[in-house]
Amino acid sequence: MQRLLLMATVGLIRSVSSFTSSLYAAKSLLAFASSSLVTSSSSPSRYYTFDGSCQPINSNSNNRLSRRSSSTSFSHGMMSKSAGSLEVVQFPCLGDNYGYLIHDPKTGQTAAVDTPCATSYKRELDKRGWKLTHILNTHHHSDHVGGNMALKSEGVKVFGPANDGNIPGIDVRLADNDTLSFSGANAVVMDVGGHTRGHIAYYFPEEKSAFVGDSLFALGCGRMFEGTPQQFWTSLQRLRNLPDDTSIYCAHEYTESNARFAMSVEPSNPNLVRRVEEIKAKRARGEPTVPSLLGEEKATNPFLRGDISSEIRNNVCASEGEDGASIFHKLRLRKDNFRG
Numbered sequence: 001m002q003r004l005l006l007m008a009t010v011g012l013i014r015s016v017s018s019f020t021s022s023l024y025a026a027k028s029l030l031a032f033a034s035s036s037l038v039t040s041s042s043s044p045s046r047y048y049t050f051d052g053s054c055q056p057i058n059s060n061s062n063n064r065l066s067r068r069s070s071s072t073s074f075s076h077g078m079m080s081k082s083a084g085s086l087e088v089v090q091f092p093c094l095g096d097n098y099g100y101l102i103h104d105p106k107t108g109q110t111a112a113v114d115t116p117c118a119t120s121y122k123r124e125l126d127k128r129g130w131k132l133t134h135i136l137n138t139h140h141h142s143d144h145v146g147g148n149m150a151l152k153s154e155g156v157k158v159f160g161p162a163n164d165g166n167i168p169g170i171d172v173r174l175a176d177n178d179t180l181s182f183s184g185a186n187a188v189v190m191d192v193g194g195h196t197r198g199h200i201a202y203y204f205p206e207e208k209s210a211f212v213g214d215s216l217f218a219l220g221c222g223r224m225f226e227g228t229p230q231q232f233w234t235s236l237q238r239l240r241n242l243p244d245d246t247s248i249y250c251a252h253e254y255t256e257s258n259a260r261f262a263m264s265v266e267p268s269n270p271n272l273v274r275r276v277e278e279i280k281a282k283r284a285r286g287e288p289t290v291p292s293l294l295g296e297e298k299a300t301n302p303f304l305r306g307d308i309s310s311e312i313r314n315n316v317c318a319s320e321g322e323d324g325a326s327i328f329h330k331l332r333l334r335k336d337n338f339r340g
């Protein structure tokens with residue numbers, strides 16, 4: 001298992017310009033890209049300092065910050081949540097993306113998870129007097145990396161998947177099971193390829209939080225643009241194995257339309273019926289449905305349930321003994337063509 005421990009210092013934002021993405025054009029071009037499984041070379045444990053010099057892993061001190069209880073508050077349509085010792089700020093970007101900033105009040109380090117739109121990020125940083133130090137990209141689509149160059153200034157390091165498409169300004173290429181040290185917290189890199197071939201998620205075990213990009217959505221999952229059904233299903237199973245109380249921070253507010261599809265394949269699931277009502281009420285109040293807890297997703301998200309729900313299997317006409325990847329593929333195709 002390859003482990004990288006990376007540490008960054010506080011940097012400065014100088015100039016940020018606006019960016020508009022041509023998401024759908026980019027995605028449709030990507031739909032025909034070739035797919036292959038990501039491989040991660042094994043190498044001895046290493047610890048990377050900000051300037052890239054390499055030291056033995058044991059020089060990393062275990063200065064983990066103590067957990068605080070979670071609290072959520074809303075202001076101006078934005079959510080601030082303290083997850084463990086880190087603060088997470090969530091805000092809408094572009095049409096239906098969520099932007100995220102992760103901030104450590106003790107060290108001042110601040111990470112952007114993806115960069116749909118530089119202007120929104122700059123506004124949220126300025127509002128709080130925070131300086132960006134990290135950009136953590138999940139995959140190469142323009143609504144996730146489009147703001148990278150405008151936000152990258154001195155002191156900002158860009159981290160992203162090693163085996164995906166072009167990540168503008170990338171400094172550190174991450175592979176499966178690499179560990180990224182952000183302030184006192186460790187983020188484990190998970191290869192969750194399928195939406196794109198090298199998509200990664202950032203899992204903060206101490207913070208009970210996972211930033212999953214477009215791999216898993218509340219009640220859904222990303223479209224399979226580059227990966228294979230087996231690859232995507234393996235990724236979803238790995239996410240499903242995280243603890244139930246893990247907050248899943250996905251990159252889009254697609255939950256209401258995902259809910260209509262979920263109800264079309266598993267209408268007798270009482271947990272799903274209850275959740276759909278809660279989702280409708282939240283959206284009617286203009287509130288986000290993200291993050292959700294992994295436990296809720298396991299109980300209600302059809303893309304995590306194809307192998308365990310006989311109702312779903314019947315509704316997608318899966319045969320007796322059909323494997324999880326194949327049922328996942330049937331669900332994904334059905335969702336691609338769903339008009340609900």
Ligand SMILES: *[C@@H]1O[C@H](CO)[C@@H](O)[C@H](O)[C@H]1NC(C)=O
Pocket residue numbers: 001002039040176177
């Ligand atoms: C990463 O860890 C998981 C779970 O332990 C394992 O299944 C997977 O093979 C590892 N990946 C690599 C590239 O070693």
